[in-house]
Amino acid sequence: MRVLIVTVGSEGDLQPFLALGKRLLAAGHDVTLSASDGYAARADAVGVPFAGRPTWSEAEFQENYRRIAGSKDQLRQLSDVIEFLAKEQRAAVPRLMELARDADVVVNSPLAIGAVAAARAVGTPHVAVHHTWPLRRARGYGPTNIDFGPLGNALAWSIVGSGVRRATDSRLNPVVTAAGLPPWRNVLFDASHSPLLNLIAISPHTRRHDPLFGPTYRTTGYWFLDEPEYTPPDDLAAFVAGEPPVVIGFGSNNGFDAGAVTRQLLTAIRGLNRRVVLLSGWAGLGAEDVPSNVFLAGFVPHGWLYARAACVVHHGGAGTTAAAFRAGIPQAVVWLQGDQLHWGRQIARLGAGPAPRSHHALDAGWLRGAFDRLLGDGGMTDRARALGAAIRREDGTGMAVRAIEEVSVAT
Template identity: 35%
Template sequence: MRVLLLGMGSRGDVQPLVALGERLRRRRGYAVSLAAPADLGHVVAGSAVDFEPFSFDLEGPLRDGLGRDSLRGSATYQVREARLMRRVMADRAEALADDVTRLVAGADAVVSGALTFDLVDALLAGAPKPHVYAIFAPVWPSAHGESVALGLVRHHPSPLNHWWSSLAGRVALDLFRPAGDLVRMRKGLPRRTFRSYSAAANRTPTILGASPVVVPRAPDWPPAVRQTGFWFRATPEEGPTGLGEEVERFLAAGPAPVHVGFGSMPTPDPDAVVRGVVDVLRALGVRGIVSEGLSGLSLDRLGAALPPDVLGVGPTRHEELFRRCAVVVHHGGAGTTAAALRAGVPQVVVPHAADQPYWGRRMADLGVAAAPIARKDLTPARLRAALELALSPETRRAAYVLGERVRAEDGAGDAAGLVDAYLSRRV
């Protein structure tokens, strides 16, 4: 049986599916292919999963100016990022619909993510093909603040949380629906309502890949939602780390550094962010690694002002690098947060959008980070205070203990078992 995994989105949407695909192939014997934007092939390369590139890039346009230009000049970043996501999905709707239509036709079962759930559901209307929904953040509406990414009351059950997270679901459907709308139009089907969208999600087997020690299971989630630990690729027992000689030399030359990077999040003024980061690291007397990412956090423009104990890097393997760092400063994406948790190191979370404020709050609640700093509020003074807390013995101890618990889980293996059980029943 051939299982198609749909990784539409950034690296954080693709990398967990690589882990699932490897477990499905090596432990369960499935033929597995993973479809993702063409410029994310490097995330799949070297795995046991066949890569099926979409006919478009995704990170390139964001890196080359679409994302940054869309955000520049305003503090209302979340509104602008929603508009950016709508534009990205609308611009690629036809290509995405054509690509996924072709790929689904050649698969026996499909695992979709948040950006492709509605599209796949439209393609499979009236078809008996199995469909599993994979999510990596607790986006399901719930009254329980600790278990819902988009709630209003953090620590207590409240109807406000359910109302607000349901409203967020309506907004998400509006952002992600262009390709599904196109397929329904081609098939002569009516445009989907939010009620029918919710009903489809409630009857689709869903797997949340987020550790229950971090995201408590909400009692009001529907039975269709099953939860596992985070999904990580199996780490080889020996062999090269894949970090490269320059990074290895830097790590070996002194104490563990602070890692700073905002992943796939565009940033309006990356040069100002880099200058502030370097100034704070210098003031604290700690070394640093700055990851450029789509934020464009490049050290090149600093020139002679660049201290020798700060290194700029491109894409790196977080699971290898983070465990050798003292602190991880990041944007609060689900995948990056999971990698930092597994590494057992303290964090500083600078949320940009969507579910990222939730992860920042959870890290603070669990004692492995200071309170999150919203991107628009990021200043050298706030970053320094958060780093001082992260570097304290108490925070380091809490991060180590939580990391042990996360490492003890095999989320990807458990998810593969759930997928296999569902497909076996369907067959």
């Protein structure tokens, strides 16, 4: 079976698809991953064949992300995301059509609208993947991922869905027509769904399968990319070798004042009497001098670092949250946008961390209280450990591969 995998976004959006690609290759299938050209080296490092396509540079991505995340207006955030996405996806369509013609099945992330248009244009079946939550009417949550009850959720989906369609169809349909197809109605929602198979790459222990999804939706468990070849620098290895440290990092988020946030973090850490690993991320946290009990690091694989940590404070990205769940450590979320608030609330609902905090309201007092709870609440620690043990028993990528094989044979 020839599988084309297409994803859009940052490192956290890439990793689950690298994990799937590795597992498909191990099962004897031919795999090609199409993502931003900047990720060619990442794909090569884990042995997944890569096909680049016209896309934004990392500098463009960071600048647009900074503008989007820095806004408090969610409608403006959505507008900026769609404008940025539509430009990239329209340019990618010709290349994606070439790749889709040579594939037996296309597996795509929800925002890879160009991949869906290309697959439909050339007649190749496509499988949708949801590694945050399905952008689809549900009984258990509304479109902003808040549960208003069954009736309230139905009303919210109708109202918000209509507004999103009016705001996005005109911008996204040029992606569809670039593939030679007539315009679609409700492009954003339609492209995130496959009539064949929809894989929810989330643990059922962290998010229940919604009864409205139907038989084409399958919750597989998380898709983790293990990188056992990682060898840490000697100073980092020595730093984490003793008492498990606190880890702090906001990943690819950069829509905030890094200097101000660093000062809040250092104020909260003062007197904590605990080692701390501070991940600088795209925002450049820790640019000023840090005390001796703080280790300032760049990229460190979460699978390696979280397994050695006591707890973590992060931005609430789906991949980062999943890694902390798997490690079985308590976690607290300082959210900026998108699904991050949702995952912060899920962590609190599961008893694995405190309620989330917006980065606009971040202060040293809240941070210190979060550290004290994460390190001192035995019940929270026990719940996080139990959740981690359950997730480590799952085989999300294996279930996904079997599901793709089943529908490919059927078609």
